Amino acid sequence: MEEFDETQIKHTSINIDLIKKNVPAYSNEKLCEMVVCDRYFCMGNEISVICMEELAKRRENGDQF
Numbered sequence: 001m002e003e004f005d006e007t008q009i010k011h012t013s014i015n016i017d018l019i020k021k022n023v024p025a026y027s028n029e030k031l032c033e034m035v036v037c038d039r040y041f042c043m044g045n046e047i048s049v050i051c052m053e054e055l056a057k058r059r060e061n062g063d064q065f
Contacts, residue, residue, distance in 0.1 A: 016046060023054045028065040031055050 023031070031051040038047040058065075 014043065014047070016050075019047060020050055023050055026051075026054075028055065028058065028063065032065075 019034075026034070031054055034051045035048045037043070038045065038051075055065075
């Protein structure tokens with residue numbers, strides 16, 4: 001069995017500005033998935049708020065979901 005080498009771990013980061021820019025292009029389902037993942041993994045509520053605001057705008061414009 002190989003030993004685990006911590007130097008091979010790649011850390012990920014989230015670019016909030018890129019998410020804000022692309023939110024209008026995301027489907028309603030994708031936005032809901034992002035809210036759930038944000039809350040489940042405790043990544044900070046900023047992503048949830050951005051996605052929920054977009055969903056609210058869509059609902060105001062008559063989208064059904």
